[in-house]
Amino acid sequence: GEVHALLGENGAGKSTLLKILSGAQAPDAGEIDFLGAKATFNSPQDAQRSGIATIYQELTLVPGMSIAENIFLGREPGRASFVNWGRLIDEAQGLMSKVGLEKNPRTLARDLSVAEQQLVEIARALSMKSKLIIMDEPTAALSNAEVERLFHIVSGFRGEGLSVIFVTHRLEEVLRVCDRFTILRDGSFVCEGDVADTSIDAIIRHMVGREITAMQRRPAPGPTEAVVLRVENLSRRRGPEGLNAMALHDICFEVRRGEILGIAGLVGSGRTETA
Structure with a gap:
């Protein structure tokens, strides 16, 4: 425990x-x-x-399989090559309730x-x-x-x-x-x-392996440094499977000479699409 x-x-x-x-x-x-x-x-x-x-x-x-199928992948209840789908769904629902997942067990993982x-x-x-x-x-x-x-x-x-x-x-x-x-x-x-x-x-x-006494930061480039990259209102749809969902919507930023720009966000937030 x-x-x-x-x-x-x-x-x-x-x-x-x-x-x-x-x-x-x-x-x-x-x-x-x-x-x-x-x-x-x-x-x-x-x-x-x-x-x-x-x-x-x-x-x-597995994106194309349901929640229930993913939970029991390779261990599906049933006999021989026959899956007991009713039991699969019921047991999956019980486990989902245990972890607080309020979804239909038939929902695909990709969703x-x-x-x-x-x-x-x-x-x-x-x-x-x-x-x-x-x-x-x-x-x-x-x-x-x-x-x-x-x-x-x-x-x-x-x-x-x-x-x-x-x-x-x-x-x-x-x-x-x-x-x-x-x-x-x-x-x-x-x-x-x-x-x-x-x-x-x-x-x-x-x-x-040592004491951390101070944090040092490199000085940021001044506002007079030349802009080498500027992105304004960058947008992109997710594609046919995403229908009208936007992968990126009105992304704006600029990078100045000598600057290191960090792009942060959760998984699925659009970092990879931006890069």
Whole structure:
């Protein structure tokens, strides 16, 4: 029933560790003990059968399949090659209610928001009777309201005895939702501890290996620097499948000589289309 944060800078080794725990990669040395026994995962399917489910930042639903089909993909209830569709829908509806997804289970995955797709992934993990769920940057593409809903779900796992490995770069989330933490640096274990006994400053110090005393910013180009790129009222429709939906609508910005311009937004906000 513990929510355990796995922390470290980019390149610290978090992704490699997650791949090993999820069965996507094999370790060169060492052992994994899971549920009191030595465990060896030769594939993601091995890890799933053992009770470990992984929800990646890049979600893995099949766009042309329904919510119910995605939840039970490869494990559809029925006999031989015949799927019991009534049971499939009923069981999917129960899992959807558990994670707070108020949709028709026949809805196609392509018609869901990113947050809704993530809830389907969580429902799929629950359908596997998982004992450990690994969540890789689960809040990266969520709005504040969606993050709160996710935290409510994760906190509810404690009462069910379900453990979570929570990977995030947002350290304030660690203090809010996690019980314990482990920090990696340069591929090595640095420390672990109780979240209640630490602070964001202490976590940062362990992550980077030094005190952060000041932040420096490069000076912004002055208003007299020449404009090398100007975009005004840029718009684009999503295409035939999107009907009249707009991928971009009245986008405006300019880039001056010597300037580095950041374009930020949630997944699906139009960053890729703009680039």
